[in-house]
Amino acid sequence: MVPRVIFGKGSFDQLGEILLPKRRHAEAPFIFLVDDVFEGRELAERIPLLFNDRIIFVSADEEPKTDQVDALVEKVRDDYGELPSGIVGIGGGTLMDLAKAVSILLTNKGGASQYQGWDLVRQPSVYHVGIPTISGTGAEVSRTTVLLGPEKKLGINSDYTTFDQVVLDPDLTQGVSKEQWFYTGMDCYIHCIESLQGTYLNAFSQSYGEKALDLCKEVYLGDISTEESREKLMMASWHGGMSIAYSQVGVAHAMSYGLGFVLGVRHGIGNCLVFQHLEEFYPEGVATFKEMQKKHGIVMPKGVCSDLTDDQFHTMISVAMGMVPLWENALGRHWREVVTPDKLEGIYRKI
Numbered sequence: 001m002v003p004r005v006i007f008g009k010g011s012f013d014q015l016g017e018i019l020l021p022k023r024r025h026a027e028a029p030f031i032f033l034v035d036d037v038f039e040g041r042e043l044a045e046r047i048p049l050l051f052n053d054r055i056i057f058v059s060a061d062e063e064p065k066t067d068q069v070d071a072l073v074e075k076v077r078d079d080y081g082e083l084p085s086g087i088v089g090i091g092g093g094t095l096m097d098l099a100k101a102v103s104i105l106l107t108n109k110g111g112a113s114q115y116q117g118w119d120l121v122r123q124p125s126v127y128h129v130g131i132p133t134i135s136g137t138g139a140e141v142s143r144t145t146v147l148l149g150p151e152k153k154l155g156i157n158s159d160y161t162t163f164d165q166v167v168l169d170p171d172l173t174q175g176v177s178k179e180q181w182f183y184t185g186m187d188c189y190i191h192c193i194e195s196l197q198g199t200y201l202n203a204f205s206q207s208y209g210e211k212a213l214d215l216c217k218e219v220y221l222g223d224i225s226t227e228e229s230r231e232k233l234m235m236a237s238w239h240g241g242m243s244i245a246y247s248q249v250g251v252a253h254a255m256s257y258g259l260g261f262v263l264g265v266r267h268g269i270g271n272c273l274v275f276q277h278l279e280e281f282y283p284e285g286v287a288t289f290k291e292m293q294k295k296h297g298i299v300m301p302k303g304v305c306s307d308l309t310d311d312q313f314h315t316m317i318s319v320a321m322g323m324v325p326l327w328e329n330a331l332g333r334h335w336r337e338v339v340t341p342d343k344l345e346g347i348y349r350k351i
């Protein structure tokens with residue numbers, strides 16, 4: 001679990017104070033990995049730079065890749081004689097994951113792809129702080145960093161992945177487009193449905209999942225102010241992430257990984273594209289999802305898989321079916337009796 005967290009409007013301004021005791025000395029900088037949407041914007045000016053601290057703006061146009069992590073680590077190593085005091089990630093799930101991965105790879109030998117999997121990281125990572133600017137993924141609280149590698153899209157899941165400190169300032173999520181707000185927020189909603197209906201469910205996950213689900217419904221179906229909605233979605237994301245940390249996600253995520261791998265479709269929208277066709281698995285969840293979609297006038301793209309070759313379908317299906325724990329959580333140990341390549345192809349063809 002994340003050992004330290006602060007929450008509240010304007011809490012970003014406490015960052016300087018939080019980092020000060022973690023500065024080893026003047027030569028060991030803080031590296032701020034910041035979504036480039038903030039380049040030249042007011043938030044970037046509020047970053048409390050000292051000594052030889054550095055801001056590196058990173059685009060979130062594509063999801064994080066293992067070689068991107070390796071390149072960032074090499075840059076930090078080359079530019080400074082020693083390890084930085086810490087890494088601070090500012091942005092959405094993409095930047096959260098990059099900050100986590102870079103902090104791990106600074107102290108662990110080799111490349112990021114070597115650590116994709118469960119508990120492969122041996123050395124504690126560099127101190128790292130997560131500051132989300134969009135809510136939903138739960139990446140700020142989870143013990144994984146999802147990376148696209150040469151062979152697979154898979155997380156580095158370890159106790160050293162989790163942030164040492166998180167700053168939750170709901171004001172930072174202002175400026176997110178309505179579509180992105182919906183897709184990333186629905187990631188949280190889908191985490192709740194998949195966790196609460198999964199066979200891995202336990203009292204720990206259930207307690208967080210139910211709270212997150214209630215908050216999602218308030219945000220997307222209720223009648224609350226935008227300020228309250230920003231605060232509630234930020235807490236929904238946190239609780240949704242806590243819920244899956246001790247259970248697992250399910251069908252939409254497994255199939256969305258396939259879309260991401262073959263077509264580069266991003267996590268939030270990919271989950272939505274799949275989830276709309278999952279009535280068979282999550283009837284109530286899908287009905288409520290469609291209600292939320294209608295209320296906010298979200299029109300999803302169509303024909304996403306229409307030009308795929310047989311080979312591409314094959315790859316997509318095998319990536320999805322390779323996510324064994326997700327299927328096992330969704331449908332139990334005998335999931336292969338229900339989920340066949342033909343069935344998945346049928347769903348993909350509807351997208």
Ligand code: NAD
Nearest residue numbers: 037063092093094133134137139142144146175176184267
């Ligand atoms: P993102 O980080 O990809 O950002 C989406 C878009 O929103 C980008 O264009 C970004 O520039 C923009 N944006 C972010 N904050 C903004 C702001 N305040 N104002 C204006 N624009 C803003 O989106 P995401 O959905 O948060 O993250 C998706 C990533 O998270 C994927 O790579 C996925 O694999 C990962 N993920 C990780 C976990 C985990 O536990 N580690 C869980 C779920 C998803």
Ligand code: ZN
Nearest residue numbers: 137187191253
């Ligand atoms: Zn997700």
